[in-house]
Amino acid sequence: MLDLAILGLLHESPMHGYELRKQLTTKLGAFRFAISYGSLYPTLRRLQADGWITEGAPPADMPASAEEVPLLTGKRGRVVYTITAEGKERFQELLSAAGPETYDSEAGFGVHFAFFARTDPATRLRILEGRRRRVEERREGMRDVLSRAAERLDTYTRELQRHGLEACEREVRWLEELIANERKGNTPQPPSAEGPERSS
Amino acid sequence: MLDLAILGLLHESPMHGYELRKQLTTKLGAFRFAISYGSLYPTLRRLQADGWITEGAPPADMPASAEEVPLLTGKRGRVVYTITAEGKERFQELLSAAGPETYDSEAGFGVHFAFFARTDPATRLRILEGRRRRVEERREGMRDVLSRAAERLDTYTRELQRHGLEACEREVRWLEELIANERKGNTPQPPSAEGPERSS
DNA sequence: CGTTCGATGTATCGGACCGATACATCGGGC
């Protein structure tokens, strides 16, 4: 899961750890995702041991990134990680492997979703529908609590449930829009201004 | 954090592990919280070693729960955990200790919030404002990404950010309602039907 | 000119927590 995120970011451009972490928290952080160095560096070393990334700038057979690497590293920069060809294969493999862990955790879904542009349409749909089902289950659970046991809850607990339920309902609606868009054309969000959420 | 949750639930009524876990995921689960047995049982043993809970039914000086315990256990039930007097003190202590870890994690905030009915008003306000500040920071981060780097993101990543931003904005609004209510009267959510969120 | 300070950068350790798993018992359906 962290593997996927790191490989995906390094696929776009080589980076060192610090920058990598920033991108992880900003680009993928929307859906609750913040990785600490205590996870990042061991993972980087493991990815390196498995041959999916290499330490040091691309070894001259990748001149395409010659314009970007210096921007990120200066020359004071320390360890720059670059994805290998095997790493790119591994990335695609992880992208398609959308098991239950993809839907269950916020972070897992967020990371997969962030790389949807490089995911094949069938997998995209599978992930979105799996996620929707998962959130619907959560929603039903909260509805049950609120309808069947509301009088046994104090005001704060009830308000907490109400807010959680509302968040679930919004997410389901969001997912349904995305699924509908996915089924129609491939274009997920046609350039119709920035206010399609005003429909409700 | 898990300590607080367990002590709070056992404060209401003695329970065994299985039931405890169900309550943890339903009552406190609204704000993302699901504990596994791999955390629950070691924590129970630690709480027991520290003298905050005891194994076995309440030792006869607590006849008040005589109606509830059999409902939960039958007589086939195994280990029933009961909070001690020291445990109740510890619970109050943890309730008031609202450090940054209270605002930072979803789970931490959710658990504290669920016990607001037993938290003093000053602490309630402190927690709500701390949480609001935290979510506002997240929100600003996402706004920056969307306004300053939107053209560098693909459609899916942008949509992910947009959805995350919207969720943050909703949560801030929710927190502000709660804070306003907290400042006015103590009654957090007066019985004005169930639709105060339609104001927007 | 030095020096202090915040941003950048690499790295590790203890511990919290998860996910899977193993087992055992109970009530009820077939």
Added chain:
DNA sequence: GCCCGATGTATCGGTCCGATACATCGAACG
């Protein structure tokens, strides 16, 4: 009589976090 799903206790390996310790760089300030 037998199996099966819900209830119930417990552990283990592994993932990830939070705190921390460093070291370097550019800029601000006296």
